[in-house]
Amino acid sequence: MVSADPRLVRAYLRLVRFYPPGPRREELLDTLLECAPPDRRRPALSEVVNLVRHGSRARLGRPRSRGIVVLALLIAAAAGFVGSCAASRLGLEAVGSLPVGAEAAEINETVFPGLTVWGGGDAEKIVTQGDGEGVEYGYAVSWVKSTPATRDVAAYTAAARARLEAAGWRITAVDPPLDETDMVGANPADRAEGFTAERGALVLHFTDYLYPGAPWYDGDGNATYTIWHRQPGWVTGVAWLAALLTAALAWLLTGWMSRRVQSDLGAALGVTGAICCLLGILPAALLALPGGGAADETASPYWQGLVYLGAGPALLAGMLAALMVAVVFVVKPPAPLARALRHATGSAGRLRHRPGLLAALVAAAALVAGLGLYRSDTRPAAAGFCTPDVPSGVVDPPSAHLSYRSRILIEPATEAEDRNLIEAAFRRGFGGGYTFSWTTTPGFTDAYCAGGRVAPGVKETLPYYWDIDLASPGLFAGMAHEVSGMPGIVAVQHLPAGS
The missing domain is CATH 3.30.70.3040 (Alpha-Beta Plaits)
Known part of the structure; x- marks a missing residue:
C-alpha cells in the first residue's frame, strides 16, 4: 500500500465497505490509493458516487440481471415504509398528554368563557375509527349545553375564533356552510359553523350547532371543541431516520440472500416471496401519500393504510420474509453459524448437505417450544353459582x-x-x-x-x-x-x- 494521508485512507475504508465482504475491498482500496494525487485529503465527489453506486449493486450479486435491482429497490421502499410506521407509532407514546389541569382550564375559558364545560381530559394516542376500518389520532371532546349565547351561531363562532387567535392559536381552516340538501325533513333554520386552529403540536376543531326544531328531550344544539396532537416534528424526524435505516438493512439482506441462493429454484422462491411481500405492503404505502381536505377530529396518521387494508397482508408479508431468510439459513448456513454447529455437534457438515433433515429438526424444535408455551385451561367448571356484582x-x-x-x-x-x-x-x-x-x-x-x-x-x-x-x-x-x-x-x- 502506498503512503497516503490517513484521512484519505479512512475515507476510502468507509466507502469500500459498500462492497460485500471479500478480497475485492482490499483490491479497490489499493487501487484507489495508488491513483490518488499526492495532495488529496478526501475522496472526490465522483469517486464517492461511483463507489456507493457500484458497491450497492455488487451487494446484490447477479451481475447479468437488472431485475434484481428493481426488486431490491421495491423491497427497500416497502421495508422503509414499515420501519417508518413503527418508529412513528412508538414515538407517539413519548408525546405528552392532551391538555389537562390548568392548561385545559385555560382553553375552556378561552373557548367557552363562563360556561360549564363537560369532557376534555386525555385520550389514547391512537384509536380505532368508528367504522372499524382504520385508525386516527386519539382526541378529547369538550362541550357545553345550548345557551342563548351559543344559539347565535355566527356571532359565537366568530367570537371564539377571535379569543383563540388572541391566545396564540392560528386559524388553519373554516368549515363549509351547513348543507342539508339531501336530508329528509331538514329544517331551514338549522345552523352549524366551525373552524380548525393550531397552537404548537395541538390542533383544535370548534363547532357550534343549532337545531331549533328538535324535541325538547334532545336539546336544540350544543357547542363543542375537539383537541388532538398533530405529529410533532421530532417524531417525523425519527420516522424518516427509521425509514432510511430499515431500507438500508432490507437492501443488505436482499443482497445477502441473492448472493447465497444462486439456483433457479432459489431465485424463483425469492422473487415469488418478495412479490407477495410487496403486494402486502406497497398498497398501504400508496395510501400514505398526502391528500387534500382540512384537518378535523378524524385526522389520521399517514400509516393508517396498514390498518385500513387489514393487518393480514402486512403480517403475511413479514412471515414470508422471515421464511425466506430461514430457508437461506437452512440451505446454506453462514460460515459463523456452520462453524458453531460443527463445534457443538460435530455433524454440521452432514446437516449442511441434508437441508431437509435440518429443516425437520428446526420444525420439531419449534413444535416443542410451541407446545411448551401452550396453556390449556384445565380448570374444572364451577359447580356452584356466582354472586352477581351489581354496582350502584x-x-x-x-x-x-x-x-x-x-x-x-x-x-x-x-x-x-x-x-x-x-x-x-x-x-x-x-x-x-x-x-x-x-x-x-x-x-x-x-x-x-x-x-x-x-x-x-x-x-x-x-x-x-x-x-x-x-x-x-x-x-x-x-x-x-x-x-x-x-x-x-x-x-x-x-x-x-x-x-
Whole structure:
C-alpha cells in the first residue's frame, strides 16, 4: 500500500465497505490509493458516487440481471415504509398528554368563557375509527349545553375564533356552510359553523350547532371543541431516520440472500416471496401519500393504510420474509453459524448437505417450544353459582381514565318512556355506538359474573343495561351528570379498557 494521508485512507475504508465482504475491498482500496494525487485529503465527489453506486449493486450479486435491482429497490421502499410506521407509532407514546389541569382550564375559558364545560381530559394516542376500518389520532371532546349565547351561531363562532387567535392559536381552516340538501325533513333554520386552529403540536376543531326544531328531550344544539396532537416534528424526524435505516438493512439482506441462493429454484422462491411481500405492503404505502381536505377530529396518521387494508397482508408479508431468510439459513448456513454447529455437534457438515433433515429438526424444535408455551385451561367448571356484582351510583375508577367503554344500568321495571328519556340524555353529546341488553340477550349475565352462572330466578332481578362507546374518555363525567337521578337509574359505570 502506498503512503497516503490517513484521512484519505479512512475515507476510502468507509466507502469500500459498500462492497460485500471479500478480497475485492482490499483490491479497490489499493487501487484507489495508488491513483490518488499526492495532495488529496478526501475522496472526490465522483469517486464517492461511483463507489456507493457500484458497491450497492455488487451487494446484490447477479451481475447479468437488472431485475434484481428493481426488486431490491421495491423491497427497500416497502421495508422503509414499515420501519417508518413503527418508529412513528412508538414515538407517539413519548408525546405528552392532551391538555389537562390548568392548561385545559385555560382553553375552556378561552373557548367557552363562563360556561360549564363537560369532557376534555386525555385520550389514547391512537384509536380505532368508528367504522372499524382504520385508525386516527386519539382526541378529547369538550362541550357545553345550548345557551342563548351559543344559539347565535355566527356571532359565537366568530367570537371564539377571535379569543383563540388572541391566545396564540392560528386559524388553519373554516368549515363549509351547513348543507342539508339531501336530508329528509331538514329544517331551514338549522345552523352549524366551525373552524380548525393550531397552537404548537395541538390542533383544535370548534363547532357550534343549532337545531331549533328538535324535541325538547334532545336539546336544540350544543357547542363543542375537539383537541388532538398533530405529529410533532421530532417524531417525523425519527420516522424518516427509521425509514432510511430499515431500507438500508432490507437492501443488505436482499443482497445477502441473492448472493447465497444462486439456483433457479432459489431465485424463483425469492422473487415469488418478495412479490407477495410487496403486494402486502406497497398498497398501504400508496395510501400514505398526502391528500387534500382540512384537518378535523378524524385526522389520521399517514400509516393508517396498514390498518385500513387489514393487518393480514402486512403480517403475511413479514412471515414470508422471515421464511425466506430461514430457508437461506437452512440451505446454506453462514460460515459463523456452520462453524458453531460443527463445534457443538460435530455433524454440521452432514446437516449442511441434508437441508431437509435440518429443516425437520428446526420444525420439531419449534413444535416443542410451541407446545411448551401452550396453556390449556384445565380448570374444572364451577359447580356452584356466582354472586352477581351489581354496582350502584357513579363508578369511575382511576383504571378507566383512558377507557372509551361505559355502561348505564336501569331497573327492569323502568317504564318505556323513561328508558327513551335516558337514551336521549346519553346520546346528546357523547357520540359512539351503544347496545341494550336484558335477560334474553346472549351473555347478559357476563356483566355481573364474568361468564359464571347465576342461581335460578336471579337473572330476572338483575338490572338491564346499555353498553356505550364514548366519543372520548373524558365525556363520562358529563354523561353521568346528564342521567344521574333520572327514574330507573341504578348505576353509571366507566369500564376499564379490556374489562
